[in-house]
Amino acid sequence: MAGCNLRCLWCHNPEAIMKDLFDHTTREIFADELFEEICEDKLFYEQLNGGVTFSGGEPILQSGELTDVLNKCKENDIHVAVETAANYSFDLLKSILEYIDLLIVDCKAISNEVYQKCTGRSNEAFIENFKILCNEKRHIWVRIPIVWNVNISIQEIHRIGEFLQPFQLDKVELIPYHKMGIPKYKKYKIEYLLQDVTPPTIEQLETCRDILSQYGIIVSCE
Numbered sequence: 001m002a003g004c005n006l007r008c009l010w011c012h013n014p015e016a017i018m019k020d021l022f023d024h025t026t027r028e029i030f031a032d033e034l035f036e037e038i039c040e041d042k043l044f045y046e047q048l049n050g051g052v053t054f055s056g057g058e059p060i061l062q063s064g065e066l067t068d069v070l071n072k073c074k075e076n077d078i079h080v081a082v083e084t085a086a087n088y089s090f091d092l093l094k095s096i097l098e099y100i101d102l103l104i105v106d107c108k109a110i111s112n113e114v115y116q117k118c119t120g121r122s123n124e125a126f127i128e129n130f131k132i133l134c135n136e137k138r139h140i141w142v143r144i145p146i147v148w149n150v151n152i153s154i155q156e157i158h159r160i161g162e163f164l165q166p167f168q169l170d171k172v173e174l175i176p177y178h179k180m181g182i183p184k185y186k187k188y189k190i191e192y193l194l195q196d197v198t199p200p201t202i203e204q205l206e207t208c209r210d211i212l213s214q215y216g217i218i219v220s221c222e
């Protein structure tokens with residue numbers, strides 16, 4: 001879903017977050033129409049024990065428009081997952097939480113300074129929302145983007161471990177940085193600030209995994 005209130009340096013979907021690019025890459029769709037499209041794959045979801053995942057951009061920024069679609073998914077026993085950075089007023093999410101089976105939440109950094117430098121926004125709302133969701137015992141997968149020396153350092157991965165340790169999470173994944181978004185930045189003539197950053201090495205990913213395991217967190221890697 002188009003639109004995002006963050007500007008992650010590594011975002012590989014610039015066309016989905018910047019309003020002036022929407023015309024080229026997005027279309028408006030009514031809730032009924034969207035639900036019909038979702039239903040086209042219902043047999044597939046049933047056979048593979050799957051469901052629909054709303055991604056973006058930040059889908060929760062359109063929670064009002066999503067309500068009908070999610071409600072219909074619930075009524076039709078379609079499993080609903082939502083990928084989110086969880087950085088907004090909790091009220092936006094609260095109104096549709098009952099229709100969501102799984103939240104896939106980005107944990108980009110715990111140090112506010114690092115988070116802000118990487119996304120352009122404070123992480124206060126993320127921290128608060130994440131705690132509320134965990135305390136409500138929601139099903140949560142955490143995704144940690146690994147952009148070495150950008151959002152992740154030894155110190156930062158320890159902070160993430162300390163933060164996540166108390167919570168019951170369904171899954172924690174490391175998402176290694178990749179450069180596949182660069183051609184889009186070129187195409188849309190947007191400056192790409194991570195030109196010189198390389199994807200993390202196996203050793204760096206193993207370091208993250210080992211540090212998180214010190215906090216009792218078992219990770220998988222995409």
Ligand code: SF4
Pocket residue numbers: 004005006007008010011012013017056057058085
């Ligand atoms: S939260 Fe996701 S969609 Fe939004 S800027 Fe960051 S990576 Fe891109």
